Amino acid sequence: MLFDLPSDDALYAALLARDPAFDGRAYVGVASTGIFCRLTCPARKPKRENCSFYNDVAACINAGFRPCKRCHPIAPEAEGDPTIQHLLDALNQDPTHRWSEADLTARGLDPSTVRRSFKRHFGVTFLDMARQRRLAHGFSALGQGKVIDAQLDAGFDSPSAFRAGFAKLIGTAPNQFKSDAMLRADHIDTPLGSMIAVCDERALHLLEFADRKALPRELQRLRKLTKGSIGVGRFDTTDQVSDQLSAYFSGKSDQFSVPLVLHGTAFTRQVWTALRDIPAGETHSYRDLARLIGAPNATRAVARANWANQIALIIPCHRVIGADGSLTGYGGGLWRKQRLIDIEKHYASRRTQ
Numbered sequence: 001m002l003f004d005l006p007s008d009d010a011l012y013a014a015l016l017a018r019d020p021a022f023d024g025r026a027y028v029g030v031a032s033t034g035i036f037c038r039l040t041c042p043a044r045k046p047k048r049e050n051c052s053f054y055n056d057v058a059a060c061i062n063a064g065f066r067p068c069k070r071c072h073p074i075a076p077e078a079e080g081d082p083t084i085q086h087l088l089d090a091l092n093q094d095p096t097h098r099w100s101e102a103d104l105t106a107r108g109l110d111p112s113t114v115r116r117s118f119k120r121h122f123g124v125t126f127l128d129m130a131r132q133r134r135l136a137h138g139f140s141a142l143g144q145g146k147v148i149d150a151q152l153d154a155g156f157d158s159p160s161a162f163r164a165g166f167a168k169l170i171g172t173a174p175n176q177f178k179s180d181a182m183l184r185a186d187h188i189d190t191p192l193g194s195m196i197a198v199c200d201e202r203a204l205h206l207l208e209f210a211d212r213k214a215l216p217r218e219l220q221r222l223r224k225l226t227k228g229s230i231g232v233g234r235f236d237t238t239d240q241v242s243d244q245l246s247a248y249f250s251g252k253s254d255q256f257s258v259p260l261v262l263h264g265t266a267f268t269r270q271v272w273t274a275l276r277d278i279p280a281g282e283t284h285s286y287r288d289l290a291r292l293i294g295a296p297n298a299t300r301a302v303a304r305a306n307w308a309n310q311i312a313l314i315i316p317c318h319r320v321i322g323a324d325g326s327l328t329g330y331g332g333g334l335w336r337k338q339r340l341i342d343i344e345k346h347y348a349s350r351r352t353q
Contacts, residue, residue: 281348
């Protein structure tokens with residue numbers, strides 16, 4: 001059973017005091033460094049606005065944080081298992097390595113045994129942990145102004161790989177794509193993984209993380225609307241989306257001016273428009289959003305519209321959280337939602353200055 005955490009203010013006070021009472025029961029994730037620590041960590045204490053608190057190691061890893069090298073927050077759980085310690089050491093030596101089950105087998109390890117051990121100790125598999133470390137490493141490098149390879153996630157290693165993957169998503173053969181298709185899809189690499197953008201020559205119709213479960217259904221809907229006129233390629237619109245995403249992730253601008261085509265009901269489009277009115281760095285609850293559109297009793301309908309959004313980031317459904325402050329669901333994964341909220345603290349701070 002998880003320990004019920006006190007308020008974040010109480011936990012921050014415990015962090016400042018290095019209170020041992022919370023050791024192993026609460027952890028702090030630091031947005032400015034991308035690491036998570038014990039509350040007793042001897043490192044210099046972060047600012048309050050950069051801190052988020054978690055019950056366990058798995059929650060920290062799922063939020064995209066990597067373990068601190070000073071207080072070693074996951075060491076005690078790994079000490080009793082030499083296989084875990086061996087893999088953690090390897091992960092620390094090269095956090096950018098893209099691990100696979102073949103890598104485990106090459107080291108004489110049984111992938112299923114490794115999977116069970118990591119799930120038992122940390123609540124996540126080793127491959128998931130390695131993926132999160134790789135993403136966190138890339139995010140930190142970006143925050144330091146470094147030029148990094150944005151192909152951090154599994155992504156697509158070549159145009160032909162994307163073409164084949166996209167064909168599988170929409171249920172057609174690659175050779176059936178029309179060269180003059182009305183809608184064209186291409187992938188855009190970001191520090192949080194590959195995204196798929198579907199555009200026409202004037203506007204963006206869809207922007208999703210490539211691993212979102214709802215993506216095949218959304219693409220099938222677009223294919224139906226266009227009577228199959230959807231293929232692979234780029235318009236100038238795609239380049240515009242890519243440039244604006246690059247500016248967003250590099251901390252230059254939170255503004256998106258690319259024209260959008262919103263495929264939804266009048267109510268859904270109203271909710272999406274209201275989402276775009278929430279400034280970067282601020283969050284609203286579903287109830288707040290319902291009030292903003294003049295439908296205070298439509299909280300559930302607002303939540304459904306939020307979930308149906310198929311233009312991620314630009315229509316910022318990640319800025320909606322639970323009434324109790326919890327992250328709640330996000331189609332791109334809660335770890336991405338947390339990272340996006342952390343990114344946008346920069347824009348909020350810049351506005352106040």
